[in-house]
Amino acid sequence: MNNIKAKMLLIASFILFIFSLQHNVYAAKVGGIAMEPVYSKNQISKNGYLNPRVKPGSYQNFDINILSMSDKNQKITVEPHTAYTSDGISVAYDKDKIISKSNMKNDFRFLFKNKSITFNLPAGKTYRVRFTAKIPNEEFNGIIMGGFYITNNDALEQGQDTGTMINNKYSYVMPAVLNEDGKKAVPKxxxxxxxxxxxxxxxxxxxxxxxxxxxxxxxxxxxxxxxxxxxxxxxxxxxxxxxxxxxxxxxxxxxxxxxxxxxxxxxxxxxxxxxxxxxxxxxxxxxxxIGYIIESNQWILYLILILLLLILILIIFIIKKRKEKNND
Incomplete structure (x- = not known):
């Protein structure tokens, strides 16, 4: 069992290293777990992530082994997320909802009926997670890209010595790339x-x-x-x-x-x-x-409103005085 744990930890470390360089996956520091992709028969190559060659209208299983490297029980949540491009111009997976784009024909997240799996991971044990995707009936060129975003729900615990709250929350991604015909689409x-x-x-x-x-x-x-x-x-x-x-x-x-x-x-x-x-x-x-200057400097807007109010009061005062003078 110890040899298995060591092997899985080594694989997980290698996956993390590769994808921190190639895919800018978030959560460079893994908490108390190690992960291992379970390759299906239609896996294109054993490259450290899930990369099946799928067929239109078929069902595809995605399996991940999650091994506890902690001496405590953990509550883990796994969700399929669609890959997107972050503000820093890098591929990311940390959003559970992507704003619909007119050109996004196949959204990875919506291939799955089950959008989330939460389970208890006992200390030192392994749990296999399975998600099943329904591949679109219509053929697609290129790839569908996403990942399985893994987080622990036991985010805070109290320190024994100081009594302060310690943030133990971590997250990790197992990337997934689906391909049908093996042809590489040309980006535009x-x-x-x-x-x-x-x-x-x-x-x-x-x-x-x-x-x-x-x-x-x-x-x-x-x-x-x-x-x-x-x-x-x-x-x-x-x-x-x-x-x-x-x-x-x-x-x-x-x-x-x-x-x-x-x-x-x-x-x-x-x-x-x-x-x-x-x-x-x-x-x-x-x-x-001018609109931006006013928006970014609210005091200007307030000053204009005060001036308008003073002008209005002055106009009312002048009209009232004229009426009083005419009455006399």
Whole structure:
């Protein structure tokens, strides 16, 4: 039994190391458990995560062995989560609900009728979790990407010496990638819209294909109507989940963006290699600029309201005085 525990712990550590590099999986530090994927007969390759080749309309089991490495009983919850692209432009799995996108044809989470399994994990024991997915009847190209998000519910306990509350909550992900035909879809990045507020310009970028983008570098430059560079951004080792979008933020050099016309150019490259060049003109109106200044400085709004109130009182006072004078 000790040899089995040691072997599973080694496998879990290897999985954690690999995916912290390749998939930016959250929870780099595992608590009192170790995990092992149980490969099905249709597993494409034994690569440390669940990667079955599925058929349209079929049912697919996903099994995970969870081993307690703690001397205490634990209450564990496992949930299937759809992979998404975080604000830091990396693949993440920690949200249980993803806002529906028009281009997200196959959402990993909704392949499962059972959205959550909670169980008690005795100290030193192993528990096998099984989720069953209903594969869409319609064939899909590329991949469906998600993961099984594992958390413990015994988050707080009282320290014996200090009496203070200790946070023992941890989380971990077992990634899963589904493929049907074995063909790799070609990712496609497009620039959707631009929001300019204050000193930040946010560009919404969409990956409209069922393809994963890894080791991506991205550069953006904003110029004003005179051609002067007013903002630049450069990022490396980014990753994008299939059929998702993300926001690229440019910080303006000179504070709040002024009213006027602007142009943004974004160049993204992956190691596949793929390259995307996205450009767009946008403008900031005086009304937008003033609106943001007032919104971010509430005291200005209050001052305007007070001035309007004083003017109203003054007008009423003048009208009243004139009426009194006419009556005399």
């Amino acid at each position: 990045l497009t620039l959707d819209k631009i929001d300019a507020n204050g000193n930040i310009v946010s560009s919404k970028i969409e990956n409209k294909k069922s393809a994963y983008i890894d080791s991506m570098s991205i550069y953006s430059k904003i110029t004003n109507s005179s051609g002067k560079v007013v903002s630049e951004y450069e990022g490396k080792d980014k990753s994008v989940a299939p059929n998702t979008n993300f926001y690229l933020d440019n910080l303006m050099y000179s504070g709040n963006i002024r009213p006027g016309k602007y142009h943004i150019k974004i160049v993204a490259k992956s190691t596949d290699p793929y390259k995307w060049v996205m450009e767009k003109d946008f403008s900031v109106s005086s009304a937008q600029y």
